[in-house]
Amino acid sequence: GNSVTQMEGPVTLSEEAFLTINCTYTATGYPSLFWYVQYPGEGLQLLLKATKADDKGSNKGFEATYRKETTSFHLEKGSVQVSDSAVYFCALVRSTDSWGKLQFGAGTQVVVTP
Amino acid sequence: DAGVTQSPTHLIKTRGQQVTLRCSPKSGHDTVSWYQQALGQGPQFIFQYYEEEERQRGNFPDRFSGHQFPNYSSELNVNALLLGDSALYLCASSLSAGRSDTQYFGPGTRLTVL
Numbered sequence: 189g190n191s192v193t194q195m196e197g198p199v200t201l202s203e204e205a206f207l208t209i210n211c212t213y214t215a216t217g218y219p220s221l222f223w224y225v226q227y228p229g230e231g232l233q234l235l236l237k238a239t240k241a242d243d244k245g246s247n248k249g250f251e252a253t254y255r256k257e258t259t260s261f262h263l264e265k266g267s268v269q270v271s272d273s274a275v276y277f278c279a280l281v282r283s284t285d286s287w288g289k290l291q292f293g294a295g296t297q298v299v300v301t302p
Numbered sequence: 303d304a305g306v307t308q309s310p311t312h313l314i315k316t317r318g319q320q321v322t323l324r325c326s327p328k329s330g331h332d333t334v335s336w337y338q339q340a341l342g343q344g345p346q347f348i349f350q351y352y353e354e355e356e357r358q359r360g361n362f363p364d365r366f367s368g369h370q371f372p373n374y375s376s377e378l379n380v381n382a383l384l385l386g387d388s389a390l391y392l393c394a395s396s397l398s399a400g401r402s403d404t405q406y407f408g409p410g411t412r413l414t415v416l
Contacts, residue, residue, distance in 0.1 A: 192344075220402040231306070231392055231407040232345070237401040242376030277344055281402070287358045288335070288396060288403055 192280050198292035203270055208294055209263040209296045211252075211278035219280040221245075221254055221261040222290065226275045233255045233275070235263075268300045304329060306395050306408035314414045316385050317378045323378040327395030332356075334376040335405060349384060351376050352398065357397040380413075403407045 195210040213219065220239045222234040236245030241256035252263045261278060278293040307326045315321050327334050333352045337345035347360035353368035370376045374395075380387055390412050394405040 224407075229409075231409040232394075232403050233407070237404070279344075279384065285358075287350055287352075288333075288336075288405060289347050289350065289358055289360070290335075290345070290394075290405065291347070294342075294344050 193295035197297035217283035306375040325393030331395035337392040
């Protein structure tokens with residue numbers, strides 16, 4: 189089954205709105221968790237990561253907290269800009285994986301309008 | 303500092319043909335991973351190369367093969383192309399990828415199989 193489940197998009201919101209993208213995972217132990225962003229026509233860029241429970245990753249105004257009890261890693265941003273329009277991918281590396289094989293969710297497209 | 307580069311940018315092939323995609327890792331990185339991203343989906347891990355050896359492999363048939371050169375650059379070869387091989391192929395590099403290490407992605411090669 190799927191290791192990472194993300195909310196379906198597209199998510200459309202106005203500039204300065206609050207953004208939440210839900211991500212839940214299925215994995216034993218403590219996987220490492222990541223959010224990647226893909227801008228139109230580009231490859232993936234790491235947005236933030238967390239490697240243990242209760243860790244909070246943050247970057248460029250985005251935050252996500254590793255919640256072991258709910259197996260979640262939801263992405264949030266308090267005030268989005270048009271430039272945040274992109275596809276966001278939640279991913280994990282299993283705790284039993286020594287070499288960093290990323291397993292991605294299906295992605296959530298975010299569209300921010302002026 | 304050049305990031306991960308891939309060539310070519312786009313490629314069109316017909317069924318049954320063979321294709322070779324190329325990747326140069328970020329300076330100082332010794333590990334290269336390849337991912338396939340079908341339209342509207344998250345990337346799927348193909349395989350990873352380290353010290354010129356395939357270290358880990360995803361659930362892809364033997365038609366997918368690769369190589370890593372002494373300068374750490376890598377090639378992905380796909381034989382007997384199928385329509386379903388049409389996708390964006392992403393290369394990612396890291397320094398001896400571990401569970402929490404950051405992988406840096408290139409812009410990808412868009413392969414279209416007709």
